[in-house]
Amino acid sequence: MKKILHIYIVLYSSFCFSQNIFLTEAKEIHANNDKFLYALTEEPKTDAQYLGKIEVSGFSNEDAAVFSEIYKKAKSIGGNSYFMKPAENIEGNSTFNPHHYTLYIYYKEKQTIPQKENTVYLINPEKEIEVRINNKKIKLPQRSFLQLDLSQQEITDISVGKFLGSRIKLQAKNNQPEQYFQISGKKISTNSPASPGINYKTGDIMALEKSFAEFLLTIYQKF
Known part of the structure; x- marks a missing residue:
């Protein structure tokens, strides 16, 4: 029983x-x-x-x-x-x-378990979003991801959301493991009680833990 x-x-x-x-x-x-x-x-x-x-x-x-x-x-x-x-x-x-x-x-x-070095994944769970990569604009569809290979000779500049958005700069390094980032559009959040107020962003880039990120890569479409 x-x-x-x-x-x-x-x-x-x-x-x-x-x-x-x-x-x-x-x-x-x-x-x-x-x-x-x-x-x-x-x-x-x-x-x-x-x-x-x-x-x-x-x-x-x-x-x-x-x-x-x-x-x-x-x-x-x-x-x-x-x-x-x-x-x-x-x-x-x-x-x-x-x-x-x-x-x-x-x-x-x-x-x-096979690992890749100096590979970056941009993952979009939400509606279509525009990503700028080294001044090149790409519209990434919902529930899709983009794979980038980093170079030691060039810095990869990634941004979303323009003025109030987010931006990261990446470059290849020896033995650098894969990196996973979730990108999103407009976001409104409240600050902590110690610093009251509202935080508004037109785009966000957030690092993801490898296990969860690889699950998203499994069920999302490669762009």
């Missing part, structure tokens, strides 16, 4: 928003203390342990909440990485369906 109640609670918790997230297979459990959950760009062959799979159905704009549920379920079987294999359509082509997808969960030694 307790086991049935536990299963009911787990399933019920997945219906808290419009996406339903289920751990549909738990083949093995790997004991480890890894806090990260990285996306794999290729399906592992022999250097990873397959643990199970998570199925996501329905659509939600609450990406942070969705990732939180996926993270909890992946960690319940010791996963530290995953691979999403897009479903094939009737023509036999692989396409991502944001309303239903499956993540295959693995344990993989961190040093064997």
Whole structure:
């Protein structure tokens, strides 16, 4: 009876928003203390342990909440990485369906997970936004991302929102890991009680944690 109640609670918790997230297979459990959950760009062959799979159905704009549920379920079987294999359509082509997808969960030694150096990702979860990169204007669509490769010979100047917006300058360095930034349009926020007032910005650039950022890259479209 307790086991049935536990299963009911787990399933019920997945219906808290419009996406339903289920751990549909738990083949093995790997004991480890890894806090990260990285996306794999290729399906592992022999250097990873397959643990199970998570199925996501329905659509939600609450990406942070969705990732939180996926993270909890992946960690319940010791996963530290995953691979999403897009479903094939009737023509036999692989396409991502944001309303239903499956993540295959693995344990993989961190040093064997491929990493890129001096690569920057600009991620846009909201409506279309104009980004200026070295004085070149680019309109980045909603739920898409742009990949940039940094150079040691040139500074990459990125800005959004013009006068009251945000701006960052980046340059390649030896052994510099990937960087992930979420960009957004107009934003109004209140300051802390110590400095009362309203803060208005016409654009914002915010650094993202790698695990969450890689999930967004998995479910967003590359521009």
